[in-house]
Amino acid sequence: MLKQEDYKQHISEQFNSELEDIKNRLLEMGGKVEQQLSAAVDALIDGDTGTAEAIINRDHEVNQMEMAIDDECATILARRQPAASDLRLVVTVIKVNTDIERIGDEAAKIARQAIKLAEEGMSPSNYVEVRHIGAHVASMLRNALDAFARLDVDMAVEVVKDDSNVDKEYGSAMRSLVTFMMEDPRDIGAILNEMWALRSLERIGDHASNIAEHVVYLVRGQDVRHQSLESFVEQVQDLS
Amino acid sequence: MWRLQEWLQAPGQSPADIHGIWGEVVARIYKQQRDATANQQRLQSTVDYLLESFASMRDGVVIVERDGGIRWCNEEACRLLGLRFPEDTGQAISNLIRHPDFSEYVRAGNYAEPLYLYTNGDLKLHLQIIITRFGEGDSLLFARDVTERVKLEQMRRDFVGNVSHELRTPLTVITGYLDTFLGDTGRLPDNYVKPVKQMMQHAQRMESMLKDLLWLSRIESEEQLEKRDTVNVIALLEELREELSESHPGRKLELETQSQRCVTGDYRQLYSAVSNLVLNAMKYSDPDSPVNVGWRQEGNTGLLSVSDRGIGISATHIPRLTERFYRVDDSRSSVTGGTGLGLAIVKHVAASHGATLQIDSTPGSGSCFSLVFSDTTECGYCK
Numbered sequence: 001m002l003k004q005e006d007y008k009q010h011i012s013e014q015f016n017s018e019l020e021d022i023k024n025r026l027l028e029m030g031g032k033v034e035q036q037l038s039a040a041v042d043a044l045i046d047g048d049t050g051t052a053e054a055i056i057n058r059d060h061e062v063n064q065m066e067m068a069i070d071d072e073c074a075t076i077l078a079r080r081q082p083a084a085s086d087l088r089l090v091v092t093v094i095k096v097n098t099d100i101e102r103i104g105d106e107a108a109k110i111a112r113q114a115i116k117l118a119e120e121g122m123s124p125s126n127y128v129e130v131r132h133i134g135a136h137v138a139s140m141l142r143n144a145l146d147a148f149a150r151l152d153v154d155m156a157v158e159v160v161k162d163d164s165n166v167d168k169e170y171g172s173a174m175r176s177l178v179t180f181m182m183e184d185p186r187d188i189g190a191i192l193n194e195m196w197a198l199r200s201l202e203r204i205g206d207h208a209s210n211i212a213e214h215v216v217y218l219v220r221g222q223d224v225r226h227q228s229l230e231s232f233v234e235q236v237q238d239l240s
Numbered sequence: 241m242w243r244l245q246e247w248l249q250a251p252g253q254s255p256a257d258i259h260g261i262w263g264e265v266v267a268r269i270y271k272q273q274r275d276a277t278a279n280q281q282r283l284q285s286t287v288d289y290l291l292e293s294f295a296s297m298r299d300g301v302v303i304v305e306r307d308g309g310i311r312w313c314n315e316e317a318c319r320l321l322g323l324r325f326p327e328d329t330g331q332a333i334s335n336l337i338r339h340p341d342f343s344e345y346v347r348a349g350n351y352a353e354p355l356y357l358y359t360n361g362d363l364k365l366h367l368q369i370i371i372t373r374f375g376e377g378d379s380l381l382f383a384r385d386v387t388e389r390v391k392l393e394q395m396r397r398d399f400v401g402n403v404s405h406e407l408r409t410p411l412t413v414i415t416g417y418l419d420t421f422l423g424d425t426g427r428l429p430d431n432y433v434k435p436v437k438q439m440m441q442h443a444q445r446m447e448s449m450l451k452d453l454l455w456l457s458r459i460e461s462e463e464q465l466e467k468r469d470t471v472n473v474i475a476l477l478e479e480l481r482e483e484l485s486e487s488h489p490g491r492k493l494e495l496e497t498q499s500q501r502c503v504t505g506d507y508r509q510l511y512s513a514v515s516n517l518v519l520n521a522m523k524y525s526d527p528d529s530p531v532n533v534g535w536r537q538e539g540n541t542g543l544l545s546v547s548d549r550g551i552g553i554s555a556t557h558i559p560r561l562t563e564r565f566y567r568v569d570d571s572r573s574s575v576t577g578g579t580g581l582g583l584a585i586v587k588h589v590a591a592s593h594g595a596t597l598q599i600d601s602t603p604g605s606g607s608c609f610s611l612v613f614s615d616t617t618e619c620g621y622c623k
Binding site: 024035138150 | 328331332334335336341360362
């Protein structure tokens, strides 16, 4: 099993620091995206178009970080030809990188919906669902990144389990918004905008869960994707 | 000798029973060993004592090693920053505190000012982070929960802003009616003309005061400048001169621009700051004496100074001059019609542009107010 100190065991100091560096940069990018997400949800709830605009404008910074990290990973693969846990780290960073960047895109989409909602009229739902699912998804993302930093499989498992709760909450939010639509068809436009924002939040939950699965792969070397929750939990427990 | 060797390899045992010169050596070694152990224990207990005192602190404390790894942290730090101890020992702190502002702050490495963070974790907290360096590149991080203070500050700002806004409407009605009365003084009884005129004057002062209060609360509430334009100082001064030549005809404003450089910031805020300084200079000097405005540079620093040959300010008042509604002389305000907020606005604008306000004054011979910008830039259209 992979442990924290494992990156410090190479004969080449330079290799150690390269591996540390991609991990640090990935988490820095993660921090940026966490901030983008919570700012986007707040902007939507407060109807703050200024902040929303700033979020959309900052998205390219995340994209640039993604490209820089990918580039560095490719360099490590080519120059060091890592094996075993080092290889898993590089592969995981490449994959998590994509997920984090997508989360950044979804946050920018939420910001776009925030502008639309502020300009074209508020949804009558008072954003209860956005508030709730937003906080839930933000904590999933935080836990997934913490699990990656700490190589903590237990926490990663919690995140994957949590994703099904978000899916359920998303389903019930849809139902309640549909009733709002039936009550007053004039609100349909605004509610559709809110639904898009919720859809983005739900997607962010999926990406956070992907990150958590990659953490399990990184630590245990076992691919645990694409299976039912029950067999996932079973498989992780078998290994430990 | 062999017995000595054996004894040295089994630490903690009392020395073997050796006589003669070897006995002397053994006794010395034994004494040194005991001293070393006692020393070590004393040091260890000091370290434990210090760590314990840190642990009991109400602020979060984290000891960070040179490479950014966490060495030790107390319980409060775990709560505030979401750390775990001892599991997180050796983990890079930036991997767990991922707020972009924090990584920016650490990268800049300038810890003179504390950092304020709004955490978006389960606990929504405003934290004040103070980092100090010690030893060989290690650092000590203190985190304090200032949520309460930030909220109070926010409430105060909102209150001032809201009150000013609410008071404006009734005041507009009052000045409206007074204006109507004064427009037709013939129909007003003679003994009412003077009181109504005074009422008008005071109502107008109140209006400008509310305007300044609103402006001040707006500048204050923008924590970071929203606009970051390149402001051409010379163009700004020219515009100001043009405006003042209309509102204060006959007053002489002398511009001495020795620098072509620009500053980065919000044009409207900078304009209001400079115009406040110039209007003050005009108020407190003779109508026929000129007001000098200078813009020069020393290296990267830009110095914008406004000087007059007026009555000056005694040194005792200078430190409090930028407080809201602070008056050097209470009788003066009603004559000059000032709001008492001008310099407070200047100070806030200066602070948000990374500049400082310097005041030099000699009573009787005049004052000089200078805005010192720490950073100026060269820009294309200056020339």
